[in-house]
Amino acid sequence: MDDAYVEHERAAAWLRVLLDAQGRSVGTARAYAGRLSLYLSWAAAAGVEPSAPQADQLARFARWLERTPSRKHRPGRQRRRAADPKVVALGPARSAAMVEGILAAVVEFVRFGASRGWCEPAVAERLSFRTELAFAPRSWDRGERSERPVVERRVVRRRRVQTPPETLSxxxxxxxxxxxxxxxxxxxxxxxxxxxxxxxxxxxxxxxxxxxxxxxxxxxxxxxxxxxxxxxxxxxxxxxxxxxxxxxxxxxxxxxxxxxxxxxxxxxxxxxxxxxxxxxxxxxxxxxxxxxxxxxxxxxxxxxxxxxxxxxxxxxxxxxxxxxxxxxxxxxxxxxxxxxxxxxxxxxxxLHARWADMRAAVDGQARSSGQGR
Structure with a gap:
């Protein structure tokens, strides 16, 4: 919904498809709704057509996500409070994994819109998280491979560092x-x-x-x-x-x-x-x-x-x-x-190594090497 509590019809249609047609869970739809809300708010302020963004516009949105902390905070949820305007944050406001998840939801929304005629299919086709080269099938009648124009999908993936999930002992x-x-x-x-x-x-x-x-x-x-x-x-x-x-x-x-x-x-x-x-x-x-x-x-x-x-x-x-x-x-x-x-x-x-396991492996290797000498 917008600031006047008017439902965004296209976003609501996409979320209903997630739940009713694709069988996604309520939790998944709730998470996607929050991510899409961020995008729609940013698009309205930036003057971007939300149903037909360009790759460079999504890149701008990604940078905005990295620099702008969330203003929401609910007890029991991992939400960041608004940063102190007098303090300059050195790290990103959101992790690369979070930014990538938000972008994935936006790209899925745009592709859904293309299927509904909200934008040209070529707009959605150019948005991807990896670069793909598309070739035409082999021309067997001529005995040679013919190539159609290469379609390069623009990459909007952020640099992501894989970290172990949070666990409790x-x-x-x-x-x-x-x-x-x-x-x-x-x-x-x-x-x-x-x-x-x-x-x-x-x-x-x-x-x-x-x-x-x-x-x-x-x-x-x-x-x-x-x-x-x-x-x-x-x-x-x-x-x-x-x-x-x-x-x-x-x-x-x-x-x-x-x-x-x-x-x-x-x-x-x-x-x-x-x-x-x-x-x-x-x-x-x-x-x-x-x-x-x-x-x-x-x-x-x-x-x-x-x-x-x-x-x-x-x-x-x-x-x-x-x-x-x-x-x-x-x-x-x-x-x-x-x-x-x-x-x-x-x-x-x-399947991540723990510090205790790495220490035991190093100590074991040192003991075996000492015994060999």
């Missing part, structure tokens, strides 16, 4: 659990750390999704051992939507089962909560028995961060789980399946 996770004031909150922290589920996936779990028994054959499930099923549902009361459209099975540890049993004993003692089909519900605040929302879990971690004295967010536990599994197994395909990623390339970021 086992001691920090233990501190978070100790800082919880009830069994439900402890179970939420343990669940995120022990399964690597996304927050929306945890909030969308139904009681029937949990098979915390040695065998669930009597339920028609052939998976052995304690496990849970992650299922994408469009009708969740709290709007929690699993990102992947494909269901997956995640193994559950005995320790998590014990934590679950302690929570269920407390939960089922509250009549409105016992009647709910959802796993996580309100137990103390009205309306009691209502499904727990993603925002409620994020606010929980804000409180836990204040109690423990270090920054902790729900998604950091997912990164921690993935890093632990990746370092233990060295198997990206296994991490991919556990996390529900669409591509194995998404798990490469978790």
């Amino acid at each position: 086992a001691q920090q996770v233990g501190a978070l659990v100790d800082a919880c004031s009830n069994s439900r909150d402890r179970f939420v922290v343990e669940m995120l750390y022990a399964t690597g589920l996304r927050v929306a996936e945890v909030c969308g779990l139904r009681l029937a999704d949990l098979h915390l028994v040695p065998s669930a054959a009597h339920l028609g499930c052939r998976v052995e051992g304690a496990h849970l099923h992650v299922v994408r549902r469009e009708d969740n009361d709290n709007g929690a939507l699993a990102k992947s459209a494909w269901p997956r099975v995640v193994a559950v540890t005995k320790e998590l089962v014990a934590c679950h049993d302690a929570y269920r004993f407390e939960r089922d003692g509250v009549p409105p909560a016992a009647e709910s089909d959802y796993l996580l519900v309100n137990l103390w605040r009205a309306p009691v028995g209502r499904t727990l929302t993603v925002d409620a879990v994020e606010r929980l971690f804000v409180r836990l961060s204040a109690r423990t004295g270090f920054r902790a967010r729900p998604h950091m536990l997912r990164h921690s789980f993935a890093s632990e599994v990746a370092m233990a197994t060295k198997d990206p395909a296994l991490v991919k399946e556990l996390l529900g990623h669409a591509s194995v390339s998404s798990t490469d970021v978790y």
Whole structure:
């Protein structure tokens, strides 16, 4: 919406396609909406036609993103406050990864607009994150290769430095659990750390999704051992939507089962909560028995961060789980399946070396070299 709270029709049409036609999650659409809002505001101030930008105009927008910090800040979110006008910031206002993500959303919006006739297809065709040379098929009748004019797509990618994801140590996770004031909150922290589920996936779990028994054959499930099923549902009361459209099975540890049993004993003692089909519900605040929302879990971690004295967010536990599994197994395909990623390339970021591992490797090499002498 603009400053007068009038909906931007083209942006709204694109977001509806993301949700309804492409099956993107609500979280993805929310993130894209924020990125597109930045672009539309900048385009209006810069006099740029938002549906048909040129590559040099997107480059100007990228530089603006790097130099202009966000003015928004919400508790529990990683938002930058407006910089002090008297202080000159030496570093970029946004990381290269963030700038690249915003540009990717803008390019996708422009290409969607080209399919709707909002701009010439050639405008969208020239926007890309890599340079591509397009050649015509081989002319077999002449026995030689004919080339059509080379189409070079302008590159707007920013220099990006790959950094490991933010994780928490086992001691920090233990501190978070100790800082919880009830069994439900402890179970939420343990669940995120022990399964690597996304927050929306945890909030969308139904009681029937949990098979915390040695065998669930009597339920028609052939998976052995304690496990849970992650299922994408469009009708969740709290709007929690699993990102992947494909269901997956995640193994559950005995320790998590014990934590679950302690929570269920407390939960089922509250009549409105016992009647709910959802796993996580309100137990103390009205309306009691209502499904727990993603925002409620994020606010929980804000409180836990204040109690423990270090920054902790729900998604950091997912990164921690993935890093632990990746370092233990060295198997990206296994991490991919556990996390529900669409591509194995998404798990490469978790296969990073830690300082302790590098120190041990160097010390081991030095000892072996000394023994050889």
